[in-house]
Amino acid sequence: MSGARAAAAGVGGTPAPRPHDAGADGGPTPGGPTPGSPASPGTATARDRDSDALAPALERVLADGRRRDRLRHVEQLPARPGVRVDWPAWADPEVVAALERGTRGLPWRHQAVAAEHVWAGRSVVLSAGTASGKSLAFQLPVLTALRRTAEATGRGATALYLSPTKALAADQEARLRALRLPGLEAATYDGDTPPEVRRWIRSHAQLVLTNVDMLHRSVLPGHEHWSSFLRRLRYVVVDECHSYRGVFGCHASAVLRRLRRLAARYGADPVFVLASATVAEPATTARRLTGVDVVAVTEDASQRPAVSVALWEPPLRTLPPAAAVPPPDPQDPWAPVDLPAQEPPVEEARDQRRTATAEAADLLADLVVGGVRALAFVRSRTGAESVAAGARRRLAEVSPELAQQVAAYRGGYLPEERRELEEALRSGRVRGLATTRALELGVDVAGLDAVLVAGWPGTRASFWQQIGRAGRRGSPALGVFVSRDDPLDTYLVNHPEALFGVPVEAAVLDPDNPYVLAPHLCAAAQELPLTEPDLELFGPAAAEVVELLVGRGMLRRRSTGWYWTRRDRAVDLTDLRGAGGTVRIVEAGTARVLGTVDVASADSTVHRGAVHVHQGRSYVVDELDLEEQLAVVHPETPEHTTHARSDSDVRVLAVDGTRRAGPVTLSSGVVEVTSQVTGFLRRRVGTGQVLGEEPLDLPQRRLRTRAVWWTLEPSAADAALADSTDPDDPRPPSHRLPGALHAAEHAAIGLLPLLATCDRWDLGGLSTALHPDTGLPTVFVHDAVPGGAGFSDRGHDRLVPWLRATVEAVRSCPCASGCPACVQSPKCGNGNEPLDKAGAVAVLDVVLAALGSPRSAAHGVPAVPAA
Known part of the structure; x- marks a missing residue:
């Protein structure tokens, strides 16, 4: 059954x-324990x-x-029981009545505390659990101010609401409309908004719901059309602010500084209101994101x-060799329902989860x-x-x-x-x-x-x-x-x-990333010539980056500031999401657009011959046109899935820091990663049997980013591998070294997200028994984004707890020779070959011993502390 x-x-x-109702004194913590x-x-x-x-x-x-x-x-x-308080005396009665209809009661204490700060003109970040009513905390003061100033002046103050997704903005607009407040003009301004509606919003809306992408590409470059709105801008709400991390967070930080600069140009100095259920060090994160001082409200007094x-x-289930297995019975409840390309199986018989x-x-x-x-x-x-x-x-x-x-x-x-x-x-x-x-x-x-x-x-x-x-x-x-x-x-x-009882990770956000800052300084110069005070707004790295842009002919200095030199739009130099645009997926014959994928992932997901799934239907890609950013597909249900193969190389460009410990050298710095999708495997659905490999002719991709790497003296590696040699494995240690390093690299990439605010798809790596830049066996782990996002630097700073957790995970895995739970990677471009699980444990033990953390005892190692 x-x-x-x-x-x-x-x-x-x-x-x-x-499930029955919890009653009046029930109350959850679905957002998790309060951080810390x-x-x-x-x-x-x-x-x-x-x-x-x-x-x-x-x-x-x-x-x-x-x-x-x-x-x-x-x-x-x-x-958890909640704590309610009275509505503030300054609150607009109609706003209070509308909000009471939605909340069925008085505000929670944390809502009132945050609202008081906002009303007093202080920028604030509210960090409270999921479903704790954070929206009310900014709706109450913002809507009160918009209504009162409109009554007094006719047009009144304006506000921006920024969300990381279109769905969240649309949801907020629906909530505002449900309040049925007379005289409130709120509207969503995003990529789906028709041109005629955009014109109306610029002229009439008091509260505009949008995102940093639209600020970057539309509002700020066309600030002259938004001058009336910006002149009256009183509040900027940044919802789910923990989402602005990594490179996207760096971009968002630069966009918000451009917004503050143009608002000041029109005489406005808005109050920032930030909210998140899951942000560590909320005040620090908010300041890095916006550049303004904020008050942190971290209590959660809501009922849950x-x-x-x-x-x-x-x-676990035991799989026989793939070649011996017939195609799966679609009625078999044990048949895999995901694509093996996401978790590629191995070819020999083994226990697999x-x-x-x-x-x-x-x-x-x-x-x-x-x-x-x-x-x-x-x-x-x-x-x-x-x-x-x-x-x-x-x-x-x-x-x-x-x-x-x-x-x-x-x-x-x-x-x-x-x-x-x-x-x-x-x-x-x-x-x-x-x-x-x-x-x-x-x-x-x-x-x-x-x-x-x-x-x-x-x-x-x-x-x-x-x-x-x-x-x-x-x-x-x-x-x-x-x-x-x-x-x-x-x-x-x-x-x-x-996982439980530890704080969430600190957001990794570097507003001084020059790869991010450079295009935004160009955009700012096109919006309004840059001046010396503006450079202070963009941070300490801005002056040096501006000089580099002048040297490249992108900016020109005059007595009144720095000017954009080109005719094209500076905002087109960058994509905030780091994807470089999207590729449309179009069905042949009907020309129906099925959806999109990021350009960055198109080579490996919608290449010629790839199997693509949309709403449960399978399609096969006929053609990928990168220049037109178009993938043409036809409906088909093949008995195979596809898995891209790729080659990559890492070149060291600059070394920021080096630490030598016996046979181990630990380094961090700037690297250039070259990668290319070279072909793809066709695997039988359900068994993973390789049916064939086809070559692809796709361009090389180059990425300059940050990395952490460690090297190991060959003699130390050989000694460790000799001690861990399997009697049934006749290979000498030097022949096992590539597989040992490769397995250690995979496992380390898999465990770094325990310490840094990222997942393994934000990272890349390379391992080699002899790297030309180090002359030694080397393992690299690098950020998978231009300029880096701080993930590998976090690994460098906490290498010992990172590798301690890594070797514990590999050693404790019950598999014999390596599996996806320890050393196999779902995105390995080499098909997870070669891998040596025992060799990885031996190599990692040598590294930890050299760094002052010898191999753990049989009872295991302590849990890795939170980031």
């Missing part, structure tokens, strides 16, 4: 009851979980007895229901059968499509009507598709939704009972944002982290102390 059928039968032949707080009480492990009262939704998925061994840990986050957070590890996406599809189907409304967060677009398709297939065995209540939601859909899915989820027409991070942020999806997180989302901040989507009705809620066969996932699911 499939998981869905078992769930349909329920206990005693009846469906499990729906101790672990919540009531923790249950796999050994004692049967003695604890589990969330009804968790009891449902455990009704299938085969699953109980998959539950590794349950963390009980207790209900209890949440059970389960750590779930899919089961069931994929997180296959497991999530079953769990999502069971929850929908039980009347539980649930989101399943999946890391990739293809994974989201796969989970939705797998859940629908399992539900169809029970009821075709139930199968229609599951859908996928991801980036790349057309705007009208996204809005329709959001409304279907709110209304309950869709009860199970598989989504990428597109629904992670504060879109109002009230009424969810459970959230599945299929694969570690990259950071604790993202994890708590996703778990926080559950429990919005006041009922006991469920969050389940389903681990992938990945080093970090495996580490976390077996080390709950590294």
Whole structure:
């Protein structure tokens, strides 16, 4: 019986009851413990979980007895009563009445405290849990000010609301319209806004909901058309401010400084209001992002229901050699439902964990059968499509009507598709939704009972944002982290102390990144000639970068400042998201646009011959035209998936720091990474059997970025590998060294996100037994973005705890020769060859011993402290 059928039968032949209301004094922490707080009480492990009262939704998925061994840990986050206070005396009565209709009560204390700061003219950052009502904290003072100034002057003050996603801005606009405040003109201004509506917004809107991309490309370059709005600009709201990290955060920081500069040009000095459920060091992060001093409000006084957070590890199954396996039975509940290209299997027989996406599809189907409304967060677009398709297939065995209540939601859909899915989820027409991070942020999806997180989302901040989507009705809620066969996932699911009771990661944000700063200084000069005081606004690196731009002929200095020298638009020099634009995916014959992918990933995902999945349907790419940024596809359901192969090289350009410790040398600095997709493998669906390899003719990509690397004296490496030699492996140590370094590189990349605010897709690496720039065996780990984002620097600063966790994860993995849970990488361009698991442990032990941290004892190592 499939998981869905078992769930349909329920206990005693009846469906499990729906979760009951928590009552007046219940209250959750779906956003996770307050950053820096101790672990919540009531923790249950796999050994004692049967003695604890589990969330009804968790009891449902455990009704299938085969699953109980998959539950590794349950963390009980207790209900929390809220603390309400009176409305401020200065608040507009109509605004108060409108907000009371939506909140059904007085404000929580943290909302009132933040609103008082904003009303007093102080910039503020509010860091409170998911679903704690952060919107009210800025709506109350902003809407009061907009209404009062409009009554007094006729036009009144204006405000900008900035969100990291279109979905969040659209959701906020819907909330504002639901308030039905007379005289309030609020409108969304984004890439989907028609030209005639844009003109109306510039002339009439008091509150404009937009994003930093539109500020960069439209509002700031055309500031003359926005002069009236900017002159009256009083507030700038930056919602979900933790999203502005890495290179995107650097871009956003520069855009906000350009906004402040132009607002000052028109006589305005706006108050900044920032909000996030999951931001470490909120005041520091907010200051780096905006350049202004802020007051931090970190209390969360809201009421929340209890949440059970389960750590779930899919089961092992033994796969025979791929060539001996027939194509999978589509009715087999053990058949993989995700694309093996995401987690490429090996060719020989071994124990392999069931994929997180296959497991999530079953769990999502069971929850929908039980009347539980649930989101399943999946890391990739293809994974989201796969989970939705797998859940629908399992539900169809029970009821075709139930199968229609599951859908996928991801980036790349057309705007009208996204809005329709959001409304279907709110209304309950869709009860199970598989989504990428597109629904992670504060879109109002009230009424969810459970959230599945299929694969570690990259950071604790993202994890708590996703778990926080559950429990919005006041009922006991469920969050389940389903681990992938990945080093970090495996580490976390077996080390709950590294996840619970520790603060979220500090946002890595470097506003002085010259690769980011240079195009924004060009854009600022085109908007208004740069002056000496402007350079102070953009930070200490700005003066040097301006001189470089002058030397390249992009800026020209005059007595009144620096001027842009070209006829083209300076804003076209950069893409804030770091993707370099998008490639449209068009169906041949109908010319229908199916969606988009980033240019940066197009070479490996929509190359000629690639299999592409959209809304559960498979397509094969006929042609990729990079110049036209177009991929042409036709519908087809092949019996294979595709996996790109690539070559890469790293060249050291500058060394910032070096530390020598015996046979080990640790360095950091600037490198140039050259990469090229050279071909792709076709693998049989379900078995992973390689059916063939085809070459591709795609251009080389060059990336100048930052890296950390360590070298090892050959004699020390040979000695370590000789000690770890398998009696059945006759190869000399020198022949094992490439595989040992390669495996160590993969594992290190997989574990660095434990310390830095990134995931493995933000990183790259290279290992070699003899690197031309070092003359030694070398392992590089580099940021995968131009100029670097601080991730590898974080690894350099905390190398010992990073590599200690890495060697622990590899050593404790039960596999014999290496698997995706320890040393295999889902994005390896060499097909995970060669890899030597035992050799990786030996090499990492030598590095740690040289750095003063000898190999751990049999009982393991301490949990890695939070970033």
